[in-house]
Amino acid sequence: MADPIIFYFDFTSPYSYLASEKIDALAASHGRTVDWRPILLGGVFQALGTVSLVKQPGMADYSVKDFARSARFLGLPYAHPASFPVLTVASSRAYYWLLDQPGEASCALARRFAHAVFRAYFADGCDIAATAVVLDLAQKLGADGTALDAGIRAPAVKERLRAETDAAVAQGVFGAPWIVVDGEAFWGADRLPQIERWLADGAF
């Protein structure tokens, strides 16, 4: 079995949302699985001394148009969030807490939760920065809300998210989505066609 594809993302990144809706099916069609890893882009930018592309002068208006147009191009719903970007600390910690629960079902639940967070934010207008919203999304999927609420504030979970973000920076991540296939890094949802060819034909 080939190694999993690694999918770094931030829940407030529109292009990460677009990739999140496509990456699993793309991987599966080539016999691959995907290892989803939320990170804090704010931490990445702070480490590198950069700012989000969408905050660069001149780029904001174009970017908002391109988010929506790219979603339509891919056949995905998109409603630009009223508050953008937002803090994704609670949602990202919740993801890792769900993932790290014992039992075989934890990975699938964490995956469904990640999809729910992305869709809540980019299609349904929910404020995913709010812990209450994050807990509600997880509970609707069957998670234990009380335990998750405590988990989000647990030092080990905080450290897990920090470590994932640091590890991403250490291996060269400077934006999201950041998708690694057999050591080859691809930045951006618009690299999905290149990933598809890489999976189909190998390195090109």
Added chain:
Amino acid sequence: MADPIIFYFDFTSPYSYLASEKIDALAASHGRTVDWRPILLGGVFQALGTVSLVKQPGMADYSVKDFARSARFLGLPYAHPASFPVLTVASSRAYYWLLDQPGEASCALARRFAHAVFRAYFADGCDIAATAVVLDLAQKLGADGTALDAGIRAPAVKERLRAETDAAVAQGVFGAPWIVVDGEAFWGADRLPQIERWLADGAF
């Protein structure tokens, strides 16, 4: 006849080179022509107070890999230039001088010259910042080198390039390639598939 597609580019922009090899055929397959307009990205960045993406911390190494991989993906030759980026004042002025010569052949000659400059820089390792190289490329296509040499230094030609760059900034250009189809702006060679759908099906 529908309006021409407007193609803003800088001769030192790798993704502009990739787009330059595809845009005319793409347009022609939908009954369109393309209006090629070199601009000085340095002037754009200066006007906006930005820097080239490839100079952002962390992005340089990835970008160089992505230039070459994207070229392979599109079936185009690519050899990352030893000196990158370079000043494209001479090549851009030469383009407008050739374009603005009287006669019906001037547009086609300017187009062939633009292709020659891009290929000389990104495939053949030529230093297109050098006026002598620019003149040589034009002369090989049949241009009058002596007249072109004077043209590159003519105030009206300098002003033409400055005005094109200023006009680009005024309409929102912040990078290249920047392709406008019926008022809809697309940034980047990776938006060619979206442009193709726009041309085929209209606004989406």
